[in-house]
Amino acid sequence: MSAYPFNDLPVELPEAAVLMPFVDQPDPELILTVRAQGMPTHAGEVAFPGGKRDPGDRDLLHTALRESHEEVGLAQREVEVIGQLSPLASRFGMKVTPFVGVVRAGVDLTPEPGEIETIFQVPLSFFLEEEPELSPPIDFYGRRLCMPSYYYEDKRIWGLTAFMILDLINHVYDADVRFDLTGEK
Template sequence: MPDLRTRLDDALARTGDASSDFDLNKDVIPPDCRLTPAAVLVAIRAETETVILTKRSARLKHHPGQIAFPGGKQDPGDPTPEHAALREAEEEIGLPRQMVDVVGALPPHQTVTGYQVTPILALVRGVYSPLPEIGEVSEVFEVPLAHMLDLRNYRVEGRRWQGRKRLYYAIPHGPYYIWGATARILRAMAGAMQ
């Protein structure tokens, strides 16, 4: 079996088109709108082959308590999505940039909230102890990469949002309900690694 870095490089070479929160809801695609650039870090610990995720603070105005990758809006001082993802990971979970080996970018993902999110795929090497920024992150945890790559673990669920039923991907793991954009990005990665 090829090593993890080789598998990730091969997956990036096979990635498909951009994804969207509207993939499962073709009837609600909004008219052309201006999207805000953002980036997230899909960080995989090399030694344990686990994906680092966060649980957002319940005090946040947007997406409180949801499971997410470290990341956020691309600021004017961020020359690239990669820079934004690394900066946000350092701010949100205390992940030092020198521990991160960027593999590349997955196709962008459009969110229903108006963001064009670039997922930056990376390996984390060495001993890292998370330091969550308490105002934004209530918990940092890890999920086995093998769980995320098994397409049988994904399911399509739905809920009412803005007066209509919206479908989305979910991939629960233990007490964590991973859904929406985070699950969709993971599913795209899993598809590329098959």
């Protein structure tokens, strides 16, 4: 595996952070949520636990862990943080930084009813075996991107969530799913 090429996002936007929690088991599973229908942004969409940085947060990792505890009841002591991925811009004008963590199998999770409709898990092998559907290229914050979508059971995993998953599997597993066409003719 090559070294992870961290790419900062050279735009000034409000900051947010998410946790990409993996369940530690032979076929690791990624913990995802479906956001509540009443949420002001991303209502009903699949997302990682996370949210906007509060003024009292020490750093973005603290934001990701605090929000994960608030949204799904995942205590900080239950998470072994193993890395940070490159930040991405959301369509709502947020700079979102993902952190990758591992939690033990059987960890107790409870959705916060006002924010989270449901919590579910997807085997990592699903993302390694399934090719995402890619949209025609769009220009977004100076990059030329194809929007990825995965369909798992009755859920569509797309947008920033899918970009983060692809960033991880492209660099850890050399999946070579091409979604960033920046610089190509």
